[in-house]
Amino acid sequence: MLTIIWHSRTGTSRALAEAAARGAGSAARLIPAAEVTAEVLLAASGYLFVCPENLGTMTGAMKEMFDRCYYALLGQVEGRAYATMIAAGSDGYGAQAQLDRIVTGWRLRRVAEPVIVVTGAQTPEAILAEKIPDTQSIAQAEMLGAALTLGLEQGIF
Numbered sequence: 001m002l003t004i005i006w007h008s009r010t011g012t013s014r015a016l017a018e019a020a021a022r023g024a025g026s027a028a029r030l031i032p033a034a035e036v037t038a039e040v041l042l043a044a045s046g047y048l049f050v051c052p053e054n055l056g057t058m059t060g061a062m063k064e065m066f067d068r069c070y071y072a073l074l075g076q077v078e079g080r081a082y083a084t085m086i087a088a089g090s091d092g093y094g095a096q097a098q099l100d101r102i103v104t105g106w107r108l109r110r111v112a113e114p115v116i117v118v119t120g121a122q123t124p125e126a127i128l129a130e131k132i133p134d135t136q137s138i139a140q141a142e143m144l145g146a147a148l149t150l151g152l153e154q155g156i157f
Contacts (some may be wrong), residue, residue: 001027001028001029001043001044001045001046001152002019002024002027002028002029002044002046002047002048002145002148002149002152003028003029003031003041003043003046003047003048003064004020004021004024004028004029004030004031004047004050004145005031005032005036005039005047005048005049005050005062005065006030006031006032006033006049006050006051007032007033007034007050007059007061007065007127008051008052008087009051009052009053009054009059009121010052010120010127010128010129010130010131011130011131011132012052012084012087012117012131012133013052013087013133013143014051014134015117015133015138016115016117016133016137016141017030017048017050017085017141018030018140019092019133019138019139019141019142019145020048020050020085020138020142020144020148021120021145022142022145023141023142023143023144023145023146023147023149024106024145024149024151025146025147025149026069027149027152027153028100028145028149029044031090033051033062033064033065034046034064034065036069036071037068037069037116038068038069039046041069041077042073042077044080044112044141045080045081045152046080046082046148046149046151046152046157047080047081047082047083047108048079048082048083048084048085048144048145048148049062049082049083049084049085049099049103049130050084050085050086050087051086051087051095051099052086052087052088052093052095052097053088053089053091053092053094053095054091054145055061055090055096056094057094057095057098058086058095058098058154059095060101063098063129064065066085066102066128067137070102070105070106071147073083073106074106076104077106077107077108077137078108079107079108079109080108080109081108081109081111081148081151081157082103082108082109082111082113082154083110083111083112083114083115083144083148084096084099084100084110084115084117085114085116085117085141085144086099086115086116086117086132087113087116087117087119087124087131088116088117088118088119089118089119089120089121089127090120090122091116091117091118092116092117096114096116100114105130109157110152111148111157112144112147112148115140115141115144117133119133121130
């Protein structure tokens with residue numbers, strides 16, 4: 001089962017996670033980062049982490065999920081598939097690098113290139129405003145969810 005773990009402040013990451021879940025169909029579990037437990041992560045065969053970049057790093061809620069679950073999973077999830085989607089105002093690379101660094105300890109295996117959706121929000125008003133990803137980003141999220149599920153079902157990863 002693909003578990004899609006998400007956090008969103010202004011809507012972009014939530015919309016991307018929901019689109020990925022639509023693409024994945026009934027073989028996926030969509031769950032907010034605040035509700036994730038070690039048991040949820042252990043029950044999954046693959047993961048899609050979706051969050052915004054805030055101040056050059058992943059959001060605190062996503063980091064807190066890793067803080068809460070990290071040590072309980074050491075030695076138990078090696079080789080499982082993962083992918084990421086980051087929503088960012090300008091580049092998203094800080095959040096992406098931080099997430100990759102954290103899951104290195106779990107020995108997860110990246111199975112898709114990182115997806116970074118740049119919103120272009122640069123003013124305080126634009127950064128704090130609700131956002132809706134463009135149709136191309138939504139389609140990309142749906143395809144990623146479908147591809148991850150297919151790969152897991154067929155034992156490709």
